[in-house]
Amino acid sequence: MANKALVLELRQIVGRANVLDNMVNLQLYQYDAYLEEHRPDAVVFVHSTEEVAQVVQACNRHGLPFVPRGGGTNLSGGTIPFEGGVVIEMIHMNQLLEVDCSNLRARVQPGLFNLELGNALAPLGYQFLPDPASQKAATLGGNVAENSGGPHCFKYGVTTNHVLGLTVVLPDGQVVKLGGKAADPPGYDLTGLFVGSEGTFGICTEVVVKIVRLAEGVKTLLAIYDSIEAGSESVSAIVAAGMVPATLEMMDQLVIQAVEASLHCGLPLDCATVLLIEVDGLKDDLELQAKAIEDLCMAHGAREVRVAKDDAERALLWAGRRGAFGAVARLAPSFLVCDGTVPRTTLPQVLRKVAEVGRKYDLRIPNVFHAGDGNLHPLILFDWRDADQKARVLKAGMEILELCVAVGGTISGEHGVGLEKMEAMRLVLSEADLRSQRRVKQVFDPRNLANPGKIFPVPEEVLCAR
Amino acid sequence: MHADLGILRGQLEAIVGGAQVAAGIDQTALFAVDGVIPELVVRPGTQEEVAQVVATCYAAGAAMLPWGGGTAMGLGNPPPRVEVMIHLDRLDRIVEWDPANLCVTAEAGLRLGALQEILARDKAILPLDPPASHRLTLGGLVAANQSGPGRLLYGTVRDWLLGMRVVLPDGERIHCGGRVIKNVSGYDMNKLFIRSLGTLGIVTEVTFKLLPMPTVRAGVMGLFPELTQAWTAVKQALESFLLPEALDFLNPAAVTLLAPALGFQATAGSCGLAVALAGSPETVERQVHDFTALFRDGGGTVIPLPTERTSQAWEAIRNLLERASASNPARILCKIAVPIGRTGDLVAAAGRVGQNCGLQATVVAHAGSGVIWALYLPGSEVVPEERVVQALEGLRGKAVVAEGTLVLQNAPPALKRRVDAWGAPGDGFDVMRRLKLEFDPRGLCNPGRFVGGI
Ligand SMILES: Cc1cc2nc3c(=O)[nH]c(=O)nc-3n(C[C@H](O)[C@H](O)[C@H](O)COP(=O)(O)OP(=O)(O)OC[C@H]3O[C@@H](n4cnc5c(N)ncnc54)[C@H](O)[C@@H]3O)c2cc1C
Numbered sequence: 001m002a003n004k005a006l007v008l009e010l011r012q013i014v015g016r017a018n019v020l021d022n023m024v025n026l027q028l029y030q031y032d033a034y035l036e037e038h039r040p041d042a043v044v045f046v047h048s049t050e051e052v053a054q055v056v057q058a059c060n061r062h063g064l065p066f067v068p069r070g071g072g073t074n075l076s077g078g079t080i081p082f083e084g085g086v087v088i089e090m091i092h093m094n095q096l097l098e099v100d101c102s103n104l105r106a107r108v109q110p111g112l113f114n115l116e117l118g119n120a121l122a123p124l125g126y127q128f129l130p131d132p133a134s135q136k137a138a139t140l141g142g143n144v145a146e147n148s149g150g151p152h153c154f155k156y157g158v159t160t161n162h163v164l165g166l167t168v169v170l171p172d173g174q175v176v177k178l179g180g181k182a183a184d185p186p187g188y189d190l191t192g193l194f195v196g197s198e199g200t201f202g203i204c205t206e207v208v209v210k211i212v213r214l215a216e217g218v219k220t221l222l223a224i225y226d227s228i229e230a231g232s233e234s235v236s237a238i239v240a241a242g243m244v245p246a247t248l249e250m251m252d253q254l255v256i257q258a259v260e261a262s263l264h265c266g267l268p269l270d271c272a273t274v275l276l277i278e279v280d281g282l283k284d285d286l287e288l289q290a291k292a293i294e295d296l297c298m299a300h301g302a303r304e305v306r307v308a309k310d311d312a313e314r315a316l317l318w319a320g321r322r323g324a325f326g327a328v329a330r331l332a333p334s335f336l337v338c339d340g341t342v343p344r345t346t347l348p349q350v351l352r353k354v355a356e357v358g359r360k361y362d363l364r365i366p367n368v369f370h371a372g373d374g375n376l377h378p379l380i381l382f383d384w385r386d387a388d389q390k391a392r393v394l395k396a397g398m399e400i401l402e403l404c405v406a407v408g409g410t411i412s413g414e415h416g417v418g419l420e421k422m423e424a425m426r427l428v429l430s431e432a433d434l435r436s437q438r439r440v441k442q443v444f445d446p447r448n449l450a451n452p453g454k455i456f457p458v459p460e461e462v463l464c465a466r
Numbered sequence: 467m468h469a470d471l472g473i474l475r476g477q478l479e480a481i482v483g484g485a486q487v488a489a490g491i492d493q494t495a496l497f498a499v500d501g502v503i504p505e506l507v508v509r510p511g512t513q514e515e516v517a518q519v520v521a522t523c524y525a526a527g528a529a530m531l532p533w534g535g536g537t538a539m540g541l542g543n544p545p546p547r548v549e550v551m552i553h554l555d556r557l558d559r560i561v562e563w564d565p566a567n568l569c570v571t572a573e574a575g576l577r578l579g580a581l582q583e584i585l586a587r588d589k590a591i592l593p594l595d596p597p598a599s600h601r602l603t604l605g606g607l608v609a610a611n612q613s614g615p616g617r618l619l620y621g622t623v624r625d626w627l628l629g630m631r632v633v634l635p636d637g638e639r640i641h642c643g644g645r646v647i648k649n650v651s652g653y654d655m656n657k658l659f660i661r662s663l664g665t666l667g668i669v670t671e672v673t674f675k676l677l678p679m680p681t682v683r684a685g686v687m688g689l690f691p692e693l694t695q696a697w698t699a700v701k702q703a704l705e706s707f708l709l710p711e712a713l714d715f716l717n718p719a720a721v722t723l724l725a726p727a728l729g730f731q732a733t734a735g736s737c738g739l740a741v742a743l744a745g746s747p748e749t750v751e752r753q754v755h756d757f758t759a760l761f762r763d764g765g766g767t768v769i770p771l772p773t774e775r776t777s778q779a780w781e782a783i784r785n786l787l788e789r790a791s792a793s794n795p796a797r798i799l800c801k802i803a804v805p806i807g808r809t810g811d812l813v814a815a816a817g818r819v820g821q822n823c824g825l826q827a828t829v830v831a832h833a834g835s836g837v838i839w840a841l842y843l844p845g846s847e848v849v850p851e852e853r854v855v856q857a858l859e860g861l862r863g864k865a866v867v868a869e870g871t872l873v874l875q876n877a878p879p880a881l882k883r884r885v886d887a888w889g890a891p892g893d894g895f896d897v898m899r900r901l902k903l904e905f906d907p908r909g910l911c912n913p914g915r916f917v918g919g920i
Contacts, residue, residue, distance in 0.1 A: 102807035192657030
């Protein structure tokens, strides 16, 4: 239970009001958007790099683990304090430190929400490209730690492609500056290695990101289909035609119905799937691209293609997509989001098999996904109070990951491994691959204090010894 | 080591066959690195053979270096020792080419140029355009993180590499990443090996995502009497909506070198801006128009690089410094990287180094990326080495003050013994050193050449 001496030390560092150690508050920090729960010993609100370093040093003195927490929107259990210890709440470190248009960079604190950065840049004519659907509530620190993607990643890449520098408090409390505003710093790419490390290499307290000009023009289309196959074949056809849309997102019927029930975006309730497509860039050929895409979709069996006429219509289409996860919450008390990624052309085949898995385990599985990236998000619906259902959900989830791997895909496209997919790691990594990753963890965090108990499955040697 | 060389040679011959192991100075001298000649040159034929060769060398305590196309062997500090050169030219197979998913997997010894030819047949490109692409291998591209003008629009290796296979220093084979375009299944291990210069293992296979080939290409070149005119034009271009593939600055010496290849007459003292454009006919035409106007309004003379000439012109621009110097052992080639807005200042400083030292300075900058290439060749006067050392350290100081770095990409070994190839390692060095120690505790993979003596 809460270690009194540690709590005293923490209060000395951040002030009394910034440390929580009563049971009610601790219970609030024992879960995130995944299914497991573990209680921390204390929660600390930090306000500066210096405070983070001192808190981490205190954890070191007490040999207690720590877990950084941003918005808590990750879907893999990344912020659950699996071995207890201190949750370091980053949300007050939310300053936009600098917008440096002449160098096309911004410097931010990690607690800033992704959307807040976007909103600050847009009036200046700039943007930060990674845009997870959760951008309203997800922090840039969380984006960095998960290497988040988003609906615009097909054209523009994921978080790692837009992060150039980090200030990091290493797991022993040392502060280091990695990378910066300039390109190609000599030495190993520690910035790149840190992105996607899920809080297990330490805590980032400042991020230098690449910003770019807003596109001159955007066209948003919605293609409506009576069959899922036709929709996913259109995706491949668009890419095969040499086009690189910014967005290629799909939602199936169950999701559409849920979205309509809560957001009223004007999506047809009786179609099998819709494909949200956006092309952006110089305005000169956007009309032509939109027309070509419309023709391709129609040729591949679309029932109708709508083109957003203005910003209001565009916003409505996007509200539907961004609100999809939230809306699905209407359909069942809980859902598990799978995050497998497959080569794009295998989508029709994989979606058929996902449906079979649903039938096999008697579970409803709506789909909303980043089709251009081949990144599926089957949402397995269930009731968390029903233990039998929960067991079936976990089995179905694993089976879906297996079938993604079988066609050359992987177990996580953007949500991370966390607690959720530790055992699935063996589907894609050999013992040697896993060992090499553990060695990197060992270098960053020899005492295993930074977000322990995540990412790695139990080593084979240990399994054999059991 | 010397006593056991015969034994090691026998072991390596047993793995790859006698014909694939070369010894004797007449054969190994071609593979000298900064004047250090390897004892043996081995040419494994498969990735598994690479693993066996590496494991054998590791067990024997032999220092090993991978050799791809040999185009970046000048990068790094002079090696204290090289026993075995592992030449990867036989690993030149395409492993999987999946046009529908725009994804290719190939062995590390395949030349970039050869890969591009194969991709072009199916109208795809890997948008990485370093110099000497016909010689450069994919493994070298990755390990030395080579880039070219197109990095403005497309980025660098880290933005296109999806996965790789690596032989670790002790011979263990691992796989990083995969072949899907989004992948967070564990740590991003690709980043550990990109630009690690073979110090953590040998890359044997790489998987890249690709782009559809643009329908049209064109270019525009502007010649400006004054430096400030060129930098004003760069600033305006970067603030516009325009999306050039590349925007390269050339100093007057570079313009003079380039003029014959592009068939124009260079007025003495003008600097140049070259723009590459790619995309649909509509966007390319619009950008040709806008850049032409931008350059003219900014006081420049415009030389169009129409579609039929543009790829040839860019071939010449990309390879300008390489062609002007590759055979010159006295060449000093610096890569300076600074925040984008400081590019002009550092280009000017790089030019002054030439004047101060009596060296001929040819400077090309990827103007929208903050990356500057400064080539120095001896002029007519003999310059004391001390002056060159001081000038380079001064230039590095300026880059560092601008929050950037200077790397010696090529220089005579004697000079590199006085000016570190990389400069002072930054904050993360302790972690880097421990990574090296973890993966290569005996210090046998490309020892002593990397940052901070790694
Ligand atoms: C409705 C919904 C939609 C989503 N859509 C997308 C999507 O489109 N694309 C996508 O990629 N993800 C998506 N996600 C997942 C999630 O939003 C992202 O992973 C997001 O980046 C997490 O940010 P966060 O601030 O909530 O991080 P948290 O959940 O608080 O933390 C995530 C991980 O990061 C670590 N961490 C947090 N801050 C730091 C720090 N400063 N330094 C080091 N480590 C830190 C934590 O320890 C944890 O391991 C979605 C989630 C929801 C609920």
